[in-house]
Amino acid sequence: MNRREFTRNSVLSVAGLAASKSLFSRISQINPEIEEIYLIHFTHCDYGFTDHPITNIEQHVEFLKQAMQFCDETAGYPKESRFHWTVEGIWTLENFWKEASMLEKQRFDKLVANGRMEVTAMPANMTMLPSPYEWENELKRLKFFYDTYQPKVVMQNDVNGIPWGMIPSFLEHGFEYVWMGVNEYGSKAPQKVPSLWWWEGPDSGKIKTWLAYHYGSGFDFFHKEWWRRGPVPEAHNIWFNPPSGNETFDNSPVEIDKAGRFTNRKLDALRKGNYPYSKLAISLTNMWRCDNDPPCRQISEFVESWNRLEKKPRLIFSTPSEFFKSMETVSVGKMNTIRGDWSDWWADGLASMPQQIAVLQDAKRRNPEIIESARILNVDTGDMKGKVEQMNHQLAFSMEHTFDAYNSVAYPYNELCMGNQHHRYGIIYEAQERSKNLKAAIIRNYRDFSPFSRTRFIEVMNPGKIARSGWASISGNALRFDVNAAKDLLTGEIFPFEAIKGYDWSEPFEGKNTVLEFPSNVWGEVVAEYRFFLKNLQPGEKRRFELLKTDLKRTGELSELKITQGSLKNPVGNLLIRANDYSIFDDNSNWFPGQIIIEKTSGFKSRSNIENRKRDLLNFTYSTPELVKSELFEGQYSTRKVLTFKTGIAKAIVQEFELPGGLSRLNITTTIWLNEQTDPVAVYMAFPFVRQQELPRYLSYGYPTRVGKDQMPGSCGEYTVVQQGIWFEAEQFNLVLNTPDNPLASFEKLSTRRMQEVFTPANSHVFSMLCNNYWVTNFPILRPAKLVLRHSVEIREAKTNQVFESTNELWAYPVKEHRNG
Structure with missing residues (x-):
């Protein structure tokens, strides 16, 4: 992604600490000198982005073979400068295993046994979408690799979130550490980068977590400028190449001396920023494309020359687990505990x-x-x-x-x-x-x-x-x-x-x-x-x-809910519990139940301003589709209200509000004949629930999670992956919003685009995010499509730990003629 500016800023920002010299001096007395830097080298795997995904799958197998070769070539180097390699995702190792010879597999096993290579625990860098069933079954499918290499470090790069519900699974599988290399492009780290702390999960289990520099930032510790050009050349573009020789990590005495002075200025700023440890780890990739890059052979020569010339701090070419082990004693008494779901800004x-x-x-x-x-x-x-x-x-x-x-x-x-x-x-x-x-x-x-x-x-x-x-x-x-x-x-x-x-x-x-x-x-x-x-x-x-x-x-059975008379402003009406006339939605809201809200922004660099969270530079406008027809249908099993709208973003929008007889449920089916959207636009659906006593809950990897209260401070509070929906718990009943087709929701109000962190909602309004095209990279524009999106609101029996399902699909099939018994 557009990582150059943002990864450099994430490293250089520590130099802007505003404090007096006397404060700096006191901090320097408290915080030790950084004596060792662990260099953790890997290639960040994007399945796509730089090339067609098939190219990347093949590339990463070759990169692993190159890394093995570099390990062999540097076997006689001093221990701390020998080439080391970290396998970022197990799917890469699986692809290697499918085509490697027996000799190559044996070489790999030997390098792992000698600590020159390390296999980390994640199959790949994941979004917040996985749920326990497919994820645990995928780990089971990869059982050979987990049993053979017994990874200890969960490594997630680029993405800036992980479901906290995964922590119990991590610990159960024997994973001991989390290495999180967030990309602060369009996001922010929840704590200072770098930092070491305990991450507490929903069951109070804790895992030691290193909030690392982004993988492109390690280069900035030794170079004033990036060598990469591009911005992202495809693998088949013969005009671009990875650096070789002394084009990067120049190990000549003059350049080592320059790099040493440059590095120590950064370390001084880091200490003044209250970094409390004598050891530091930085991630390194290469300078061809940054993502999907081959191993960088010249790092070994650079480390060897640096240490031989007795530059400080000492450099150690290593792996994540070795760094974590080195921190066991120096981190005693210095680690905080941070609790909550690590909500992802990129979601x-x-x-x-x-x-x-x-x-x-x-x-x-x-x-x-x-x-x-x-x-x-x-x-x-x-x-x-x-x-x-x-x-x-x-x-x-x-x-x-x-x-x-x-x-x-x-x-x-x-x-x-x-x-x-x-x-x-x-x-x-x-x-x-x-x-x-x-x-x-x-x-x-x-x-x-x-x-x-x-x-x-x-x-x-x-x-x-x-x-x-x-x-x-x-x-x-x-x-x-x-x-x-x-x-x-x-x-x-x-x-x-x-x-x-x-x-x-x-x-x-x-x-x-x-x-x-x-x-x-x-x-x-x-x-x-x-x-x-x-x-x-x-x-x-x-x-x-x-x-x-x-x-x-069949005589239609009354629903246990009822809809009040609509109006021109609110053609749907409110939703009431029939038995006691309890209002489910807020009559004072600006939005009616199920209302479509279209958010647009215009002006120079509007997409860039959205992603950089520069809300004050944005000119947002909001509109709602115009109602052109309202129809009511009384069926044998349900009552349906069908609303047809017109809007510029679609050929038409049709919403069906259905009350099945005998149930406490409102089904909403929204069909949008979407036009192509190349200009920035977002579409939401409003659910302005009346104020509830409890905060809304969603499932994070199967664990109930309260919005705000159970989310990690500093992680994304603008929207959340809620998987299949949300619910409010009360003594009398649970109020449930099912969102089977739309896993994203905002709470209290529409997304602010102001880098809003986790918060406690001031009301119980929920906005389901139907679609947007705000990103400038990695995600597609909105294509012409017929979207059929389902939502439902229902009243369920009050339970503290209910199973959450958002589907009511029944299987029907022909069977043999019925026989008694």
Whole structure:
């Protein structure tokens, strides 16, 4: 990314400490001289960004082989100048292992055993999206590498957050340290850089954490200017090359002397900034592209000459775990404990690809249901194991932190950007396809399954962990019988079908206007599916039905919630609990429930000002779509209000507000026919809940986390990855907002873009971030798309530690003719 300016500033900023000379003098007496600098050398792995991801995958295997060669070449050097290499992610090691010869594997093992190479614990540098199921299964898939190399250091670079819910998992797996090399581009470190402290997790477990300099900053300790040109040349660009010889880390006595004076000025500033240790670690990469760079051989010569010339402090070419071990004694009594979820400043970039993130979230939800449904249906999944494992790996890989090329906004349609997007999007859609195919395979291997052409019986199952109420759906095209209802074989209750229209292979209908879909002269409208609504299916419960013809019309059951009369200003109205008229939303808010808010900014360098958090230089304007139609539908299972809006950013926006009968739930489905958005824009959905006594909670890697109170001070307070939604706990009930397709939310107000840190919300308003295109790099612009985004508000039984599921998907499938018993 645009790292040069920001990584240099993060190092040089310590020199700007404003204090008197007498204070400096007292601090210098308290803080020891820095006697040793540990140089930690690795290449930062972006799967994309600089090149097509396939190039990077191949490059990192070659980089590892080069590092092994450099280790061998420097075996006779003094110990502290021998070449060392840190493998930043285990996926790199896995790719190496797939193609390495037996001799290369043996060489690697020997170098690890001798401490010349170290394997760190993370598969790659990850976003905040992983949830326990796919993540733990990915670690299980990589068990050979964890068992063989027993990594102790969790290394996360570039990204400036990790879910605190991972801390218990880290400790359980035997990981002892966290090395966090944040990139302060568009973000800030939560503590002074560098610093060492205990990071406390949600279960009070602690892990020792080094808040490191960014990997590009180590070069700045010995050089006044970056050698790199570019900014980010692709690997195939023959006009650029990594430095060699003395082009960087010049080991001549004259240059060593210059570097020594330069380095010690930085160290003096660091001590004056109250750095309390006699040892320091800095990260080093190379100066070709900075990201995805090969090992830098000349560091060994530089360290050897520096130490031979007795420059201070002493340089030690080493690995992260060796640095942590060296700090055991010198850090006694000097480490604070910091508690909370490490919220990521970069997370808003996920909203630049809303369609793909919605698919990813859907596949993630289905992932644990695959094995659970096989257990419920007593299906052997032995021959599916490889496919399940591959799907889970694809889901994990899709949450790695690289989502596009470095020039993704400047040149959104060039080969590099399109290649990056197609690779990542392809993996997401492939994982989704695998999840659906595995679901179908389990159903088809169920002993009671029957081809639908031979049966009038179906079964409906809840594959989840909590009770579900939702639609059971049957393909409209596949239905061969003249039926219009399903009869519960246990209770005798009859459920008439609702027909859902769609477009499928058929002749177009003359005069039928389908302006929001493809042109009406392509296909005609048909019944895409028939469905009926079931309530309160328990986890693992199966219910059987016979399909039949009936004249019965079901009387709609009242919802346990009700919507008040809307108005021109608020066409939705408020949402009340029917039993006591409790208002769920704040009547005094500027926003109505589910309202779409469009945020735009204009002016020179507006994107840059957004990312640099220069809020005062930004001119934000806010608008809401114009209502053009409001319709009310009374169905057999629910009441629906459908609102159609017009706006400049989309062909149309249609919102459906549905109250299912007999439930305390409001479903909101928002369909946006989005136009291409190259100018900066963000779109939110408002949920101005009435003031609640408790703070909103979300799940951080499966652990309930209170907004503000359980978030790390200094981490991002503008928006948070809430995974599947948030909830408020109360004595009488839990108020839940499900956001299955949109994992980002802001609290109290819209994002400030003022580098706001974690805070305690002054109200209970929540804003779901639907999409934005604010980033200048690494994330795509908003492409034309049909976005179908789901939200729901529901009242649940009051529980302190409830299982949080945001889906009500039920599995329906044909089965053999019913037999008693």
